[in-house]
Amino acid sequence: MQDDDWDIGAVVRSCNINRSNNGVAPKLDFETHLNDLLNSFDALLAPSMTIFNGLSEVFSLDFPNAYQEKYDDQVMMINQTGSQQLYLHQIQPSHFIEQISFPPLPTTVACQQSTTITPKEWIDVQQFDVGAKSYPNFTFSMKTPLIQTRTRKNQSISITYELLQEEITNDIWTWRKYGQKHIKDSPFPRNYYKCSTSKLCKAKKKIEKSPMDEKIFLVSYSDEHNHDPPTNRNNLASCNSNYKFKLQKGINIVPKTPTLSESNFSSKCVKRSSVIASPIITTMPQLDIGSKNKMIIASVEEKCDGKEEVDIDEDTLIDFE
């Protein structure tokens, strides 16, 4: 992927990567040494990559049980012609640690695409068996699914989630607000947070309300925590004794102009939008930290620059237990 080709304003399609029902987490046991070209992770996926067309900029793979041996390891994958390289790395631990507090939801990722093509053509979630275990495989007919954003050169990649209010308040990390900006074309301000646990921690978080649906918060994470999550619940995000269903203190969601209808922020009233106009994940990918689950994110060094919008293909959503 070329940094200067990144277009955050590109309209994003959505597509899904899901686990099967009753999916059994495989132990991939891939090697994660920097610059490894082939490892057991590749060996499992490489056959499916033969049709990889290299049009993706960023995509994500969400495995029920994938892990890296070392925290900062990066996996580089390469297709059989050697013309494309995939760089895999894990997202910061906070993302999957947080997920354990959420109810089971389909795992969905948002996708950016460059040409007119249906979501099913981007990602074809398949099932294949390894021994008695079954888990999804991914064919690489996908074009440009996206869960990462980067607005500028040299800016850290951020991962954006669509969350409801109660999901925001489930954040296990402590954050200190350091800025707020009104964003162009959005009636709601964007709030900027840094990790307040450690001054050396570079983890950041942005929170804003979705201009598309004010019940939904767009929460972006960038950089990684370099420490364990705080254990004292009294110190957690909101600093409120009844934090669970309160907005984190300092989250300013007052719109510039009252153009949107009122919301009661009740998750029960929220239908998760199938129309995504920003590079976001529509639900938190669910992972089980207890089994070393992590989301793996890959980026590809090739450009695509078309822009188009598409609905999430709800048919491809598969609940995972």
Added chain:
DNA sequence: AATGTTTGACCGGAC
């Protein structure tokens, strides 16, 4: 006193 929030100023990348 320590920690977090507010908010205008500033910086730098993109165009």
Added chain:
DNA sequence: TGTCCGGTCAAACAT
């Protein structure tokens, strides 16, 4: 080169 805009800084203020 100038302008726009997102991101960050930091002083003042609040808790």
